[in-house]
Structure formats: structure tokens, C-alpha cells
Amino acid sequence: MSKLLRTYEEINQKIKEGKAVVVTAEEVIDLVESKGVEKAAQEVDVVTTGTFGVMCSSGAFLNIGHTKPRMKINEAYLNGVLAYAGLAAVDLFVGATQVAKDDPLNKVHPGEFKYGGGHVIQDLVAGKDVLLEAFAYGTDCYPRKKLTTWINLRDLNQAYLFNPRNAYQNYNVAVNLSDRTIYTYMGMLLPNLDSAGFSSAGQLSPLLNDPLYRVIGVGTKIFLGGGTGYIAWEGTQHTPTVERTSRGVPKAGAGTLAVIGDLKGMSADWLWGVSVRGYGCSLAVGLGVPIPILDEETMYYCSVKDEDILAPIVDYSSAYPNGTGEILGYVDYRTLREGSILVQDKKVPTSSMSSYRRAREVATLLKEWICKGEFLLTEPVLKLPGIESGLQFRNLPERPVNNNFLTGGR
Amino acid sequence: MxxxxxxxxxxxxxxxxxxxxxxxxxxxxxxxxxxxxxxxxxxxxxxxxxxxxxxxxxxxxxxxxxxxxxxxxxxxxDIRKVEERCIHCGACVGVCPTQALYLEKPSFLVKYEESKCIACELCISSCFTGAMEALI
CATH class of the missing domain: 3.30.70.260 (ACT domain)
Structure with a gap:
């Protein structure tokens, strides 16, 4: 680690005094270009990052409060969307990709998936009443068997977002080599390489500004869904060991974050239920992480530009669904944002699945909060697993099961 | 003419x-x-x-x-963009055959130029938030 320039305590003291120098991950690029890393690191206390995009593996825990007589909910629906009730009596978990129970799914392909868990979360945060239908088998201590009521976020005991995997550090560029339109979580992809989908805030993205997880860790306070939250753990599928460029930037989906935060302080503008044609429902999440400039190295990594970040181009008609790992090439985010890329000598128009505009707004909002003294930084209590952990992305090793062990599932 | x-x-x-x-x-x-x-x-x-x-x-x-x-x-x-439902991701931009939908730089807002629209409705299929509507 290069020479320590400032501590968390010193940064927070400056924030409280309204004297902290804060720039966004976009603004810092020009600053480093004109002044150099050393000078920029001396001047700037905090760099704010941001991203806003569809993030599967999101959901919310809700404690709805006890009924009279009491009820141990066995099965629950929120606006017709199944919520997991196998936790306790009145604790529920609603997952972003759960589709409403009467949805026709992909029976007529591509399905529209108009309403799901992501929409329930957005409606709750918007302060709308949500219909709860719950069923139980009844016990001596929890006799009630059926419940139909409206619930509202303001009346819930606890409601917190817990997203097991957000803020993917880099991601695939999806294309379609087949001769029919395909409908994927990377959007609708036109046949014969007629469109490409990508999804990263690139130079604004939290983990691409701290590629080796030097400062972002468990316990880091963040912007989450328009409110505040914390990094709870490494995200699921966190894979620090992917191939990297000379400046340490991963060349594929790598690190991820599990995050938590109080739904009651969040906003429907930053948690958006989405319907992905032919794929399903999910939640678009606004997330931003402040990076304390502790030393010059931290500043060097924050000065990453879209042209420094490479993403792998993957065919979603065959290579992705079959898990072959085949890559058609690499392309940088500056080129992706210019509107078209070259794949197999063909000019392919690009679509972004995550909003660069709103990623910038997240970083700007977070900067404003810090400048106004409303948001202090926290020092991580645990590092995220880095390259040294050797953590790999593993596929499931399926094993044959003897019929004697089958439990009656489908 | x-x-x-x-x-x-x-x-x-x-x-x-x-x-x-x-x-x-x-x-x-x-x-x-x-x-x-x-x-x-x-x-x-x-x-x-x-x-x-x-x-x-x-x-x-x-x-x-x-x-x-x-x-x-x-x-x-006949094809309308409902501004309050648009999250400006750009999922529609690459599939729009006439660039009626485009990302304005440097604002990175998704803009819609109605006169270029040929009503192919690909934007409706590609939009995650129902921001594009057909009134036919």
C-alpha cells in the first residue's frame, strides 16, 4: 500500500465540518488527466460511484405484525405474487423474480411478465396498499388459518431490502448468432447479429473503481434504492479470479455485493419493478458506493475510464444457454456507448440494459449527501475475498440419485 | 415534389x-x-x-x-413514449431500426423522435418498464 494520505476518521471529520472534497467517478477522470494521480489524491477525499440497472437476486424481508388470533403463515401472496413464508410466523421474503401466480409465463412465447416481486417491492416503497392473502394449517399456539388484508409499508414492523447479488463488476455483451429473435435477461436480441445488449455503468460502476477490493468491504455504508444501506457480504457468484487487464480490471463478470438496507427510507424512483419480455420479472436497483481516497493507489484505480474496461462478447442463442464459455471477442465500454460494435466483421447496434444517466445521478446524489454532511463513511469490518482467495465460479456437479431416495417432488 | x-x-x-x-x-x-x-x-x-x-x-x-x-x-x-415510466436505460435504442429512439449525449437521456418512427413496435417488446405504448 502506498503512503496513507488520510484516515476514515479524518475524512468523516471533514464531512461533518462541510469541508470534504467529493467528486464523482466520472468527474475524477478529467481531474486525474489534468493534474495527475498524485495531485488529485492529495486534493480529493472521496470519490462517489453509482449504478442503476436490473439486478436479479434482489428481494425484501417483511415482518407484517401478528394477527389476533395468531397465525403461523405457511403460504403467502402479495398482490398475487408468492412470498416465501418458511421463516417463522409472520416473516415473509418477497423475491424480485417471483412472477404473479396467475401469469401465463412463456406459454405464449415471449411472455410479458407484467407483474412480479420487483413490482411488489416498488409498490410497497411507493406507499401503495398491497393485498396480502395468507394461509396456514393451524397449531395450538397459532390457530388462525386464513388471512386476507391490505398491508402498507408504514405499518410493517421491519421491512428491509436484502439483495444477495448486486452491482456485478463488469458483465457480458450479449449477441444472437441464430436466425430468430431471442428474448433474454440481456433484453430482446435480434437475429443474425442485428443487436447487442450490455449492462454495466463502466467507469461509474462501484467495483470497477476498486477492482481489487482494497477499500470496499463488508460494512461499507452505501446508497441503496434512494436510501442508505450497507454491504452485508460478498455477493453470490463473487468470482475475483477471472482474467484481468494490466490495471487489474476484470475482463468478465467478477466481484458482486450482497447488500442490505431499510426499505422505509427508500424511494420508488430507485427501486423499479421490471418486466423483461420472454424472461420474467426483476428489480432495477440504484446503488452507489463512496470510495475514500486513502492513498494514491486508491485514486489511480478510481481514474479508470470506459475505454480501459473490456467486456466479453457472448452468443446468447447457444454459447450462454449451453454454458460453453465461448467468447466471440472483447470490446470496451466507450465503444459500446458510442452505439455500435464490430462482431465477426459486422457492425452491430448496441443497447444498454443499465442506465448510465441514472448511474450518474446516483453518484451525484451521494456526492451531495456527503458534501452536506448527511452521509458519513464507514470502515469495512471484513475484506471481500480477493484474487488471493482463489475463489472460482463453480458449476453444479450433478450426481445420479437412486430412486429409493426420491422424495416425491416433480 | x-x-x-x-x-x-x-x-x-x-x-x-x-x-x-x-x-x-x-x-x-x-x-x-x-x-x-x-x-x-x-x-x-x-x-x-x-x-x-x-x-x-x-x-x-x-x-x-x-x-x-x-x-x-x-x-x-400511434407510438408514444411515456416519460414518467422511462428509466433511460437504452434497451430500446439498439433494436430501433430507424434511430427514432436514441441516447442523447452527453445527457445520456433516451430521446424519441416521432417523425422517424415506422411503428415496428420493437421498442415495446424491448422496454422493461412499459414506457413505450402503441395506440393502434
């Missing part, structure tokens, strides 16, 4: 099975390009048409079609 004009034609059921559109070429010397056509369960038809040719001939052709009982609307009203 040759101009291009996109229109939405609505055929009531009593006209839907008659050869009408071909008269644009035969009687009025216009070229046309059918961008979209469908006939509903009650046999009413909707067609999105691009007419190419002399402006005054186009006006005569449209009044001919009206006399035949067709309703005519200009196309630009």
Missing part, C-alpha cells in the same frame, strides 16, 4: 376484404410500403403505410380512401 408520408389506415369490416390500397398505385401513381398490417377478430383491419410520391396526389389518394370508408390518422400519434 416527391415526399414520404406515414399513415395509419383503419378498415371497417365492410371494406376489409376489398382491394383498395392497390388503387394508390393504379389511380394516383404513388409508391407505397406496407409497414404493418393486421385484421382483428371482427374483421376490421389496421394498416401502417408509407406513401411515396407527389404531395398533391397523396392528398387526392387520402380523400379517395376516406370516401371508401377508411379512417386515416397520421402515424406519429
Amino acid at each position: 416527391t415526399v414520404s408520408q406515414k399513415v395509419v389506415l383503419r378498415f371497417p369490416s365492410e371494406v376489409a376484404d376489398k382491394p383498395v390500397v392497390c388503387e394508390l398505385a393504379l389511380q394516383f401513381g404513388l409508391k407505397f410500403n406496407i409497414l404493418q398490417a393486421s385484421i382483428s377478430a371482427h374483421r376490421e383491419g389496421v394498416m401502417v403505410l408509407e406513401m411515396l410520391g407527389d404531395k398533391s396526389q397523396q392528398e387526392k389518394a387520402l380523400s379517395f380512401l376516406r370516401d371508401k370508408g377508411l379512417e386515416i390518422e397520421s402515424l406519429s400519434q
Whole structure:
């Protein structure tokens, strides 16, 4: 680690005094270009990052409060969307990709998936009443068997977002080599390489500004869904060991974050239920992480530009669904944002699945909060697993099961 | 003067099975390009048409079609962007064949230029938040 320039305590003291120098991950690029890393690191206390995009593996825990007589909910629906009730009596978990129970799914392909868990979360945060239908088998201590009521976020005991995997550090560029339109979580992809989908805030993205997880860790306070939250753990599928460029930037989906935060302080503008044609429902999440400039190295990594970040181009008609790992090439985010890329000598128009505009707004909002003294930084209590952990992305090793062990599932 | 004009034609059921559109070429010397056509369960038809040719001939052709009982609307009203539902991701941008939807730089806002729209509706299929609507 290069020479320590400032501590968390010193940064927070400056924030409280309204004297902290804060720039966004976009603004810092020009600053480093004109002044150099050393000078920029001396001047700037905090760099704010941001991203806003569809993030599967999101959901919310809700404690709805006890009924009279009491009820141990066995099965629950929120606006017709199944919520997991196998936790306790009145604790529920609603997952972003759960589709409403009467949805026709992909029976007529591509399905529209108009309403799901992501929409329930957005409606709750918007302060709308949500219909709860719950069923139980009844016990001596929890006799009630059926419940139909409206619930509202303001009346819930606890409601917190817990997203097991957000803020993917880099991601695939999806294309379609087949001769029919395909409908994927990377959007609708036109046949014969007629469109490409990508999804990263690139130079604004939290983990691409701290590629080796030097400062972002468990316990880091963040912007989450328009409110505040914390990094709870490494995200699921966190894979620090992917191939990297000379400046340490991963060349594929790598690190991820599990995050938590109080739904009651969040906003429907930053948690958006989405319907992905032919794929399903999910939640678009606004997330931003402040990076304390502790030393010059931290500043060097924050000065990453879209042209420094490479993403792998993957065919979603065959290579992705079959898990072959085949890559058609690499392309940088500056080129992706210019509107078209070259794949197999063909000019392919690009679509972004995550909003660069709103990623910038997240970083700007977070900067404003810090400048106004409303948001202090926290020092991580645990590092995220880095390259040294050797953590790999593993596929499931399926094993044959003897019929004697089958439990009656489908 | 040759101009291009996109229109939405609505055929009531009593006209839907008659050869009408071909008269644009035969009687009025216009070229046309059918961008979209469908006939509903009650046999009413909707067609999105691009007419190419002399402006005054186009006006005569449209009044001919009206006399035949067709309703005519200009196309630009028919695909609408609902601003409050747009999250400016850009999922629609790469699939829009005419760049009617584009990312404005440096704001990175998704903008919609109605006059370039050919009502292919790919934006409706690609939008995650229901921000694009067809009013046909």
C-alpha cells in the first residue's frame, strides 16, 4: 500500500465540518488527466460511484405484525405474487423474480411478465396498499388459518431490502448468432447479429473503481434504492479470479455485493419493478458506493475510464444457454456507448440494459449527501475475498440419485 | 415534389376484404410500403403505410380512401413514449431500426423522435418498464 494520505476518521471529520472534497467517478477522470494521480489524491477525499440497472437476486424481508388470533403463515401472496413464508410466523421474503401466480409465463412465447416481486417491492416503497392473502394449517399456539388484508409499508414492523447479488463488476455483451429473435435477461436480441445488449455503468460502476477490493468491504455504508444501506457480504457468484487487464480490471463478470438496507427510507424512483419480455420479472436497483481516497493507489484505480474496461462478447442463442464459455471477442465500454460494435466483421447496434444517466445521478446524489454532511463513511469490518482467495465460479456437479431416495417432488 | 408520408389506415369490416390500397398505385401513381398490417377478430383491419410520391396526389389518394370508408390518422400519434415510466436505460435504442429512439449525449437521456418512427413496435417488446405504448 502506498503512503496513507488520510484516515476514515479524518475524512468523516471533514464531512461533518462541510469541508470534504467529493467528486464523482466520472468527474475524477478529467481531474486525474489534468493534474495527475498524485495531485488529485492529495486534493480529493472521496470519490462517489453509482449504478442503476436490473439486478436479479434482489428481494425484501417483511415482518407484517401478528394477527389476533395468531397465525403461523405457511403460504403467502402479495398482490398475487408468492412470498416465501418458511421463516417463522409472520416473516415473509418477497423475491424480485417471483412472477404473479396467475401469469401465463412463456406459454405464449415471449411472455410479458407484467407483474412480479420487483413490482411488489416498488409498490410497497411507493406507499401503495398491497393485498396480502395468507394461509396456514393451524397449531395450538397459532390457530388462525386464513388471512386476507391490505398491508402498507408504514405499518410493517421491519421491512428491509436484502439483495444477495448486486452491482456485478463488469458483465457480458450479449449477441444472437441464430436466425430468430431471442428474448433474454440481456433484453430482446435480434437475429443474425442485428443487436447487442450490455449492462454495466463502466467507469461509474462501484467495483470497477476498486477492482481489487482494497477499500470496499463488508460494512461499507452505501446508497441503496434512494436510501442508505450497507454491504452485508460478498455477493453470490463473487468470482475475483477471472482474467484481468494490466490495471487489474476484470475482463468478465467478477466481484458482486450482497447488500442490505431499510426499505422505509427508500424511494420508488430507485427501486423499479421490471418486466423483461420472454424472461420474467426483476428489480432495477440504484446503488452507489463512496470510495475514500486513502492513498494514491486508491485514486489511480478510481481514474479508470470506459475505454480501459473490456467486456466479453457472448452468443446468447447457444454459447450462454449451453454454458460453453465461448467468447466471440472483447470490446470496451466507450465503444459500446458510442452505439455500435464490430462482431465477426459486422457492425452491430448496441443497447444498454443499465442506465448510465441514472448511474450518474446516483453518484451525484451521494456526492451531495456527503458534501452536506448527511452521509458519513464507514470502515469495512471484513475484506471481500480477493484474487488471493482463489475463489472460482463453480458449476453444479450433478450426481445420479437412486430412486429409493426420491422424495416425491416433480 | 416527391415526399414520404406515414399513415395509419383503419378498415371497417365492410371494406376489409376489398382491394383498395392497390388503387394508390393504379389511380394516383404513388409508391407505397406496407409497414404493418393486421385484421382483428371482427374483421376490421389496421394498416401502417408509407406513401411515396407527389404531395398533391397523396392528398387526392387520402380523400379517395376516406370516401371508401377508411379512417386515416397520421402515424406519429400511434407510438408514444411515456416519460414518467422511462428509466433511460437504452434497451430500446439498439433494436430501433430507424434511430427514432436514441441516447442523447452527453445527457445520456433516451430521446424519441416521432417523425422517424415506422411503428415496428420493437421498442415495446424491448422496454422493461412499459414506457413505450402503441395506440393502434
